[in-house]
Amino acid sequence: MSTSDTPAIACRNLWQVFGPSADKALTEALARSGGDTNAAAADLRALGYIPAVQDASFEVREGELFVIMGLSGSGKSTLVRCISQLLPGTGGEIRIDGENVVGASKQKLTELRRRKLGMVFQHFGLFPHMTVAENVAYPLKVQGVGRKERRARAQEVISLVGLDGREESFPRQLSGGQRQRVGIARSLAVNPDIWFLDEPFSALDPLIRRQLQDEFLRIQGSLRKSIVFITHDIAEALKLADRIAIMRDGKIVQIGTPTEIVLQPVDDYVREFSKDVAKGRHARVASVMQAGDGTRGPDDPGLTTSMTLDAALARCMELYQPVPVRDASGAIVGTVNPSDLAAALQVDDA
Numbered sequence: 001m002s003t004s005d006t007p008a009i010a011c012r013n014l015w016q017v018f019g020p021s022a023d024k025a026l027t028e029a030l031a032r033s034g035g036d037t038n039a040a041a042a043d044l045r046a047l048g049y050i051p052a053v054q055d056a057s058f059e060v061r062e063g064e065l066f067v068i069m070g071l072s073g074s075g076k077s078t079l080v081r082c083i084s085q086l087l088p089g090t091g092g093e094i095r096i097d098g099e100n101v102v103g104a105s106k107q108k109l110t111e112l113r114r115r116k117l118g119m120v121f122q123h124f125g126l127f128p129h130m131t132v133a134e135n136v137a138y139p140l141k142v143q144g145v146g147r148k149e150r151r152a153r154a155q156e157v158i159s160l161v162g163l164d165g166r167e168e169s170f171p172r173q174l175s176g177g178q179r180q181r182v183g184i185a186r187s188l189a190v191n192p193d194i195w196f197l198d199e200p201f202s203a204l205d206p207l208i209r210r211q212l213q214d215e216f217l218r219i220q221g222s223l224r225k226s227i228v229f230i231t232h233d234i235a236e237a238l239k240l241a242d243r244i245a246i247m248r249d250g251k252i253v254q255i256g257t258p259t260e261i262v263l264q265p266v267d268d269y270v271r272e273f274s275k276d277v278a279k280g281r282h283a284r285v286a287s288v289m290q291a292g293d294g295t296r297g298p299d300d301p302g303l304t305t306s307m308t309l310d311a312a313l314a315r316c317m318e319l320y321q322p323v324p325v326r327d328a329s330g331a332i333v334g335t336v337n338p339s340d341l342a343a344a345l346q347v348d349d350a
């Protein structure tokens with residue numbers, strides 16, 4: 001039985017190796033390398049195997065929005081498929097709500113997927129011959145929920161994703177963004193505890209994508225699901241995540257909060273991701289604060305630990321008087337308010 005301290009997901013030393021007799025090949029490679037997992041992965045590659053997930057260990061806390069990020073082919077989808085046991089995994093341990101799922105019976109896994117896990121993929125996966133309402137209610141039908149209850153629940157989640165009035169439309173009559181909302185509503189219909197989303201917004205154009213991200217955050221704000229969200233877009237990761245895991249060649253190279261990823265990248269690969277990111281928009285005051293009582297005098301701009309650096313800078317600048325601005329000859333032609341300087345450098349939309 002889980003308690004609130006039990007992580008929603010816990011993976012220990014998880015491997016997924018593709019190739020013939022992969023279990024045996026992994027055991028032998030680990031033995032040859034004396035347990036050095038990098039050497040074992042290199043060994044497997046040299047033999048023609050693909051170690052798509054290499055020795056991954058992490059936890060997703062209850063109610064946490066955990067983002068997995070990495071370049072194409074780094075193993076993100078494979079990792080998530082292992083967790084949900086759509087792939088068996090080649091080694092390691094996976095616990096969902098404290099329960100070991102590796103080697104669980106087919107029946108138990110089907111039950112787990114139906115009742116506990118929700119999934120949303122990039123390519124909506126809607127049934128073209130079913131209406132929005134029927135698509136959304138479908139997983140409930142599979143669960144054997146009665147027609148009336150199905151309808152009521154479908155209506156509830158259709159409203160939640162902002163599709164009221166489109167219940168009787170068919171997928172072909174909807175825009176890409178609306179179709180993805182149907183996908184989200186369908187995955188929420190069974191009220192899953194754990195929600196997997198694999199690049200759900202990447203087929204959408206930037207504006208719609210941002211709108212859906214905002215709505216997604218709103219929905220998560222009220223539902224507090226435990227979420228594993230895959231993206232290869234750093235801006236999306238930073239905007240959504242409580243914590244981010246960065247994958248490279250099957251390996252998790254860093255796990256951290258958005259601030260940690262941006263301000264303390266562990267290597268050049270992670271640094272490369274965040275190099276064009278406006279750090280002031282994502283890093284929080286807590287990351288640069290020196291702990292202590294401090295002094296509270298007339299010069300207190302009212303900063304809080306959770307404020308972004310951009311917002312904090314603008315507040316601090318409000319303490320200054322307007323300063324003169326000169327033309328090329330040195331004559332004063334105007335003034336500028338320091339807080340306006342800081343505000344002008346901020347990017348409004350995330």
Ligand SMILES: Nc1ncnc2c1ncn2[C@@H]1O[C@H](COP(=O)(O)OP(=O)(O)OP(=O)(O)O)[C@@H](O)[C@H]1O
Binds near residue numbers: 052070073074078
């Ligand atoms: N069934 C499979 N058989 C063999 N190799 C596979 C299989 N599935 C994935 N791979 C390989 O595993 C590696 C990781 O793939 P995966 O799809 O997990 O990456 P990804 O990070 O999700 O990529 P993308 O962002 O492009 O979806 C790739 O080299 C891929 O070719």
